[in-house]
Amino acid sequence: MSRPVRFNTHPIEAKLSDAISVAEAPDGYAGEGFFTARLSDVVGLARKNSLWPLPFATSCCGIEFMATMGSHYDLARFGSERVGFSPRQCDLLMVMGTISKKMGPVLRQVYLQMAEPRWVLSVGACACSGGIFDTYSVLQGIDQIIPVDVYVPGCPPRPEAILDGFMKIQELVGLESIRRRNSYQYKALMNSYGIE
Amino acid sequence: MALTNEHIQHRLTEKFGDLVSNFSVLYDMLNFEVSTDQNLKVLQFLYDEADLNFQFLTDLCGVNFPDQIGRELAVVYHLHNLQDNVRIRFKVFTSVASPDVYTASKLFSAANWMERETYDFYGINFIGHSNLKRILNVDEMDYFPLRKEYPLEDQTRIDKDDQMFGRG
Numbered sequence: 259m260s261r262p263v264r265f266n267t268h269p270i271e272a273k274l275s276d277a278i279s280v281a282e283a284p285d286g287y288a289g290e291g292f293f294t295a296r297l298s299d300v301v302g303l304a305r306k307n308s309l310w311p312l313p314f315a316t317s318c319c320g321i322e323f324m325a326t327m328g329s330h331y332d333l334a335r336f337g338s339e340r341v342g343f344s345p346r347q348c349d350l351l352m353v354m355g356t357i358s359k360k361m362g363p364v365l366r367q368v369y370l371q372m373a374e375p376r377w378v379l380s381v382g383a384c385a386c387s388g389g390i391f392d393t394y395s396v397l398q399g400i401d402q403i404i405p406v407d408v409y410v411p412g413c414p415p416r417p418e419a420i421l422d423g424f425m426k427i428q429e430l431v432g433l434e435s436i437r438r439r440n441s442y443q444y445k446a447l448m449n450s451y452g453i454e
Numbered sequence: 455m456a457l458t459n460e461h462i463q464h465r466l467t468e469k470f471g472d473l474v475s476n477f478s479v480l481y482d483m484l485n486f487e488v489s490t491d492q493n494l495k496v497l498q499f500l501y502d503e504a505d506l507n508f509q510f511l512t513d514l515c516g517v518n519f520p521d522q523i524g525r526e527l528a529v530v531y532h533l534h535n536l537q538d539n540v541r542i543r544f545k546v547f548t549s550v551a552s553p554d555v556y557t558a559s560k561l562f563s564a565a566n567w568m569e570r571e572t573y574d575f576y577g578i579n580f581i582g583h584s585n586l587k588r589i590l591n592v593d594e595m596d597y598f599p600l601r602k603e604y605p606l607e608d609q610t611r612i613d614k615d616d617q618m619f620g621r622g
Contacts, residue, residue, distance in 0.1 A: 359591075359592045392607045394608060395590075396608070
């Protein structure tokens with residue numbers, strides 16, 4: 259028996275504010291026809307809502323990431339509609355899965371190919387610490403070869419956890435000073451990984 | 455007449471005498487041991503003889519027996535007769551002090567990468583191999599990880615719970 263067709267005879271009128279969220283303006287001084295704010299805040303606002311992630315997925319965490327990208331969890335809501343597959347175009351390296359020692363130099367190469375400013379999200383126990391693979395062939399955490407901004411624990415983490423990690427990255431990006439990448443401390447951090 | 459394990463054993467002892475030994479049948483598969491320097495002659499004999507016809511090298515791998523002094527390392531050859539669908543397996547033993555075995559890569563091209571893998575994990579030196587270097591592990595690795603004298607765990611970690619990773 260076929261399903262009876264129903265009609266919504268009392269539709270709720272769609273409101274634009276339900277479908278679109280507008281980022282809040284940074285603190286500043288507004289007058290008639292002008293607005294002043296800190297440049298770092300404005301740049302941070304633009305950056306954090308238009309991050310281009312580069313997925314580096316090697317195992318099961320990558321499957322969770324696929325769900326995160328899919329319509330149900332939808333990473334696009336956070337301004338990351340566009341997942342890039344060229345490191346030269348991307349801002350955020352998302353490392354998901356076991357990185358073997360032989361894969362280490364490859365991951366490092368990908369990181370070096372990204373342009374500044376760049377951020378790294380380490381997803382899952384293996385990327386963060388080697389996880390259960392405490393063995394001769396597996397890198398014991400990607401922070402041995404590249405600097406990591408946010409760690410997402412879990413084996414594998416649920417898409418919500420990946421989104422939470424992503425929002426933590428957004429927070430960092432939004433608060434970052436535009437001078438940070440030129441600072442002495444940042445150069446020292448890079449040098450400690452043998453970069454530049 | 456189908457090829458039987460008894461026939462294979464008979465042909466081998468007839469040809470090589472004491473150099474092949476320790477015959478046994480496990481799960482209907484003939485196993486034996488070959489003197490270390492005779493491995494290529496046995497492979498060639500099994501390949502050439504029309505009634506034996508073992509022309510497919512299915513697998514080649516290593517084993518470490520740390521308790522057998524003087525013969526700690528074994529190289530295992532798995533052979534398949536495709537026409538009669540018969541499989542056999544034989545081992546050669548060598549010492550950890552001088553782990554030298556002649557390469558089978560001139561007989562079977564398939565042995566090339568499998569010997570590299572065996573070298574990678576057990577450090578067996580295949581004499582005559584054209585490109586004996588690591589194949590799976592990083593080139594900088596300075597030990598042979600599947601030898602039992604080395605622990606399986608990564609010893610560089612200090613922040614993991616040792617009890618959970620067999621280092622307690």
